[in-house]
Structures are given as structure tokens and as C-alpha cells.
Amino acid sequence: MASLNDTIAALDRLPALPATSLQLISMLAGGGRDADLREVERIVSRDEAVAASVLRRANSAALGMRGRVAGISDAIRRLGTRELCRIALETQTSGLLANAGRSYGLRRGALSQSALGGAIAADALARSHTDQGVKVDREIAFVAALLRDIGKLAIDAVAGPDALEAIAAAADTRPFLAYEREAFGADHAELGAILCERWSLPTAIIQAVRGHHEPPSSPVEPLTDVVHAADCVARWAGLGLGCDGLMYPFDSGARERLGTTRDELEALVADILAATAPEQTPGILAPGNTLRRSA
Amino acid sequence: MSRSPSLPLKPEPAAGRAPEGDKIVVGVADLQVSRDPGKAIITYALGSCIGVTLYDPVAKVAGMLHFMLPESSVSAEKAAANPAMFGDAGLPILFEKVIAAGAKRERLVVCAAGGAEVLADDGHFRIGSRNRTILRKIFWKLNLLLAAEETGGQHSRTLTIRLSDGQITIRSQGKESVLWPR
Secondary structure, three states, X not given: OOOHHHHHHHHOOOOOOOHHHHHHHHHHHOOOOHHHHHHHHHHHHHOHHHHHHHHHHHOOHHHOOOOOOOOHHHHHHHHHHHHHHHHHHHHHHHHHHOOOOHHHOOOOOHHHHHHHHHHHHHHHHHHHXXXXXXXXXXXXXXXXXXXXXXXXXXXXXXOOOOHHHHHHHHOOOOOHHHHHHHHHOXXXXXXXXXXXXXXXXXXXXXXXXXXXXXXXXXXEOHHHHHHHXXXXXXXXXXXXOOOOOOOOEOOHHHHHHHOOOHHHHHHHHHHHHHHHOOOOOOOOOOOOOXXXXXX | OOOOOOOOOOOOOOOOOOOHHHEEEOOOOEEEEEOOOOOEEEEEEEOOOEEEEEEEOOOOEEEEEEEOEOOHHHOHHHHHHOHHXXXXXXXXXXXXXXXXXXXXXXXXXXXEEEOOOOEOOOOOOOHHHHHHHHXXXXXXXXXXOEEEEEEOXXXXXXXXXXXXXXXXXXXXXXXXXXXXXX
């Protein structure tokens, strides 16, 4: 067990999100104008892992394109700013999260896959919420969901071996965050928000990371509602399930505000599983494959 | 020339867990059937999903399905691409595959684990319990009874079946328990 001071001190020892990711997020928060393409190109070309992902995606059959791309410049032109930003953020976040979640009993890569699954769900839910008249920026929803469990890195740093398993084994029906707060002085959602604050990310993203298990009802944060539901969808798809299992509630207020039906969410569960299957190129849903509304 | 995998090609594994290399992993929305007595079939992180095993102790054929959602009607397109996502589509296929591999219906031992629920669901989604219901419904139609199950709650579970003797173990919260034989 650790004190709040120890836990906060552990944040200093964690790797940071690469500066290029922070630039991209700030660009997206500013509306992701076409004029930014040159800057995105520069970022993409300089990071080998990102460039490889961009080439893979550009060649992916999921995009329905004909012919292989000639090289990185061709790939960048074909994909466009928005998609390039997503790929870069996905790749860099995935690098940060690859070994995260050990204290929850997660295997390597499980938290990256869960981050991506939630991000894809958040995009679809943001679009659906916007269609109903509550504007939620899809790009920001994607990024916030991608980063929602970043605080688990801090729990990994302070939790002793098997500590969380022992906590989960003794747990009753309270949300898992309550046990994290007891054991470490703060839960992974709060710790994630503190990291996002340190990285000077937009306030809406910080709020969504902080509230992704407990979305506030007053004032309502539509982005947080979206990321909260996306997290539940990812859990139902079996993504990122460690010893904390399903010990998180689906907030009834958020559910009512989002107005999504069970069938819509279940269709999304099926979609994100297909989109994050290890044998496929991870990433976006195939074109036209969005949250279906029953009406 | 291929030999029948039902022949005892390998020595029986020692008691306890099968070695890592001898695991056949069933992913989420996936199913596997084997007749190799040196193997174990395993699936990780069952939350609201359900892991189902069918085992014939005489033919030593085992199959495991890890399905995610109860009904394929929510996405006909996904069900066509991967029926193992859904209980109503995947369970009959698991049954057909173990029979095709040499199992006999009357000898089948059926076990299940998973079907957990998120907290405070308020009866709105109940994916875990609806997965449990579809399991019973399909097995009732197939005239099969569950020999053992560990379902419900909020925990994540890892399910393993050993081909040599059909022993089924569940790992959850750092503890391992034997589900079958009891």
C-alpha cells in the first residue's frame, strides 16, 4: 500500500507522452485545420513506428483503396490530416501503454488494445450524441478514450506484486476505484487526469479521463459521458479486463443522457472487437461502419 | 500420411497445469476443438463473455467457445463473418465441431464460466445474465445439461480444459479452482 504522496511522487518517474503527440492533440483541439497537414507530415515522417503504422493503414483493405501506396508521402496524401493524427496518437499511446496494467494482471499489449477499442467506441458514440443535438468532437473523444486508463501506469509503479489481486479477491460490490483510493490515496482515473494536466492537455480531456468511471451529473460533461460509455463497451468486448474485472458501474445518468439503446451498444461491442482483433490492422472502423441507431 | 490425432502420440502430461507450449488459446469470439491429449485449451479474461467447454471423456475430444454477446440479431453482418461472437450462433457450431471430431452427444460433459455483470446495471444491459440465459436455451434445444458452471459476479475469469482427462480449472483473483470433475 502507498500514501497519496508516494503515489503522486511515482508520477514523476513515469514516461511522458511524446511531445509530438501533445502537439497533435493541441492541433486537433484547435479544429485540425488543413493548413496543419505539413506539420503532421513532419511528425509522421520523423517517427519510425508512426510511419510504419501509416504505411500499413494506407495499404489496408479496410479503407477500400485500390493499389498499394508508393511511399510515405503518398500514404500521407491519401489518408489526410485527421486520419494521420489518429494513427500517430494511437501508435505513440500504444507504445506508452504496451507494458501497462501488470499490477491488474493484464498481459502485454492488453491495455493498448483496450485503449484503442474504447477510442473507436468513443468516436462512434460522439457522432451519435452530436446527431442528437449534443455536440461532442469526435477527434477529442477518440483521444480522451485512448488516454483514459493512462493512470494505471502510476498504479503499476506503486502497487506491490499481487496487491491488486488480493484487493479484488477481498472486494465486495463497491466500485474498484474505491479500493484504489483506499490503497494508494488516489484512483487510476484521478492519477490519469493529473498526468494529463501535467502534459497541459485540453481541459475537456482532463475532465473525461478523471470522470471516465464516474461521470458528473452537475454540470454535465458530454465528452465524459461518451468516454464513460465507451469504457463500458470496451469491457463488454472483453478488452482490458484484469483482476478489476467488471467492478465499475454504468452510470444511469450518463446512460439516459446519451440515449443509446442496448442493441446499439451491443452492435458497437461487436464492431470494436472486429476492429481491434490482433490479426487485423488496428484502427478505424471500416467506412460506413458506425453506431447504428434503431430508429 | 497423416495419423489420427486421437492416437496417443504423446505421453500423458503430468498432473497439474499443462506446459505453456501445449496451450491452444481461444480468443474473444473464437472457438477451438482438439483431440490432442497433450494439449490444454485456454481462454483468458472472461468478463460478461461466457466460455463454454464440451468434452467427451472416452474419445478425449474437447471444444471451447468464448462468446461475447447473446444474440446475433444485433449485427447480422458480424454474425456472418464470425458466428463465435454470439451465443445463439456459436454454440450450435461448437456442438457440431466436437461431434465431427469424434465426440458422442450422450457422453458430452458441458461446463461454463463467465457471464459477469457491470456494477449497478439496473437491469438495462444485463449482458452477462442474458449470455447465461442464451446458453441454457441453446443447450435445452440441443438436449444437453450443464455439468458445472461458475458464472455471474463482477470478476474476470480464465478457463482451461485439459484434454488428457477433461479437468477444467478456473483462475480468478489470483486463485485457481477446479470446476470439473467436482
